[in-house]
Amino acid sequence: MPEPPPPRLDEIDAQLLDLLQRDAGRTLHDLGERVGLSPSAVQRRIARYRRDGLITRQVAVLDPHRFGPTVLATVLVTLARESFEHHRAFAERMRSNPQVQQCYRVAGPWDYVVVLAARSMRECSRLGDRLFKADDNIRRYETLLVFDTIKTGLALPPPAPQPSRPQDGRS
Amino acid sequence: MPEPPPPRLDEIDAQLLDLLQRDAGRTLHDLGERVGLSPSAVQRRIARYRRDGLITRQVAVLDPHRFGPTVLATVLVTLARESFEHHRAFAERMRSNPQVQQCYRVAGPWDYVVVLAARSMRECSRLGDRLFKADDNIRRYETLLVFDTIKTGLALPPPAPQPSRPQDGRS
DNA sequence: GCTAGAACGCAATAATCTTGCATGCCTGAA
DNA sequence: TTCAGGCATGCAAGATTATTGCGTTCTAGC
The missing domain is CATH 1.10.10.10 (Winged helix-like DNA-binding domain superfamily/Winged helix DNA-binding domain)
Known part of the structure; x- marks a missing residue:
């Protein structure tokens, strides 16, 4: 790709x-x-x-505080076997599940950070079981339940403009 | 509030x-x-x-792969002193920094999960120093540099509709 | 049952977006 | 330096979409 x-x-x-x-x-x-x-x-x-694919879509941002039970969880995940194929399969499973809100491949003691969105703690727990516990290629995972969303957004740093022609020194 | x-x-x-x-x-x-x-x-x-505040805003979602150097980092943070005021001050600092993309208060071995967005690893490192190392109320923090964004979004689970009046049994 | 308020569809109006055209600027080649 | 082609722009016209007034229907509470 x-x-x-x-x-x-x-x-x-x-x-x-x-x-x-x-x-x-x-x-x-x-x-x-x-x-x-x-x-x-x-x-x-x-x-x-x-x-050109710079903007992929436009979304409405909902305020999680204004809805009834909404549970987010950040899950730290490490795979057992790290072949390209295992990583690809994991990524695909995260992409295709609508309750997986975000998924990042990270460096360090964990392989992935995954944000789940569910309607209750029970549902979140079941989702975690389904996604991670039932996958025999997950070496370990740790769930951090979100109990307050302090800030939400997806904004990237402002793209760096290309240098234009050097300014003709006027002074 | x-x-x-x-x-x-x-x-x-x-x-x-x-x-x-x-x-x-x-x-x-x-x-x-x-x-x-x-x-x-x-x-x-x-x-x-x-x-009613259910939708707070509408945003364009940019594709991080289509821009030059863009670095995300997920940072796990624990405060040293956990008074209400310390938490409030931390949250406010996260909210007011535009390079803090997301911030969640979590349960478990960490107090917060913070997602940073910067234009280079160097800038990300400096940002982390500024936000966490320079704050004497941070007991520990661990930075997980993102090297691939598998899935992005902010979608919450579809809101649960209120039960309407019970259907008159027609059968 | 009655009443008041909310929600709806239709149609008119207003706002916003899109596109054709002419113009100017920039870049690269001769 | 000159010229040609391509690209970006503003203006204005046309198309599309959003908004709102009005009359009607539905719903909930008394």
């Missing part, structure tokens, strides 16, 4: 992407005012981000 | 919220077709979700 090189982004792209990843509900007109372009130029840039 | 009770949600609300948290780019017409309402009824329900 070779990835294409990151597309060239200028300062305005960086601003737009950051604005959108923090709040995608803005109008093109609002965005345009913030970056100094017309609404149609903004729209064309956003269309480019989508076409 | 007492929270109002969770609002009553029916089956259609549950469907709409789930659809929106997975893909907020759909038109009202599309959503309406999926849940059996007119576009304007859908719009009014969504307006209600926003007004």
Whole structure:
């Protein structure tokens, strides 16, 4: 799976992407005012981000405090056998389960950090059993039940703009 | 900070919220077709979700693989002193730093799980130093550098609809 | 049963998005 | 240096989508 090189982004792209990843509900007109372009130029840039895969989707963020029983758990996981195929199979299982909210491959004493989302502690426990205990390739796992969500989001650092031509020294 | 009770949600609300948290780019017409309402009824329900705080915002999800150097780290943190005030201060610091992407209060051998987002490992390391090492109330912390993002998202389990009036037994 | 409030669909209106076109800028080749 | 081609832009027109007023129906509480 070779990835294409990151597309060239200028300062305005960086601003737009950051604005959108923090709040995608803005109008093109609002965005345009913030970056100094017309609404149609903004729209064309956003269309480019989508076409090029920079923006994969747009989601509504729900406030977990405003719903009834909602349980998140962060699970630290280590595999028993670490072949490419075992890792691929594990990743695929995480991707395909809708109750797996996030999954990261990490360095250090654990192989993966997995965030689960369920409707009760019981359901969360069962989910953990199903995903990890029942998998004979899990060497160990440790569940950290979330009892408060302090901050939520997926924002990445603002993309670094490519260096443009060096500024002609005016001074 | 007492929270109002969770609002009553029916089956259609549950469907709409789930659809929106997975893909907020759909038109009202599309959503309406999926849940059996007119576009304007859908719009009014969504307006209600926003007004009631169920939906806090809408964000564009960026693909971390499509950007240049982007480093995530999951950090496990334990405080030294666990007074209410110490926890409040820690939470506030996490909330106010834009490079802290997520922060969860957890049960178990650690107090918090924190996800950091930076542009390089060096920057991530410095961020960790600034946030944790320089804080004399951190008893210990362990950084798990993310080297691959398998799955990303913030979707909660579909909200449970409130039981409506028991169905009149027709059979 | 009655009443008040909420939810709905329809249709009109407003807002927003998309696209064609002309123009200007930038880059690379001759 | 000049020229040509490609790309990005703004403007304006058209298309699409969201919003809202209004009348009707439904629901819950008294």
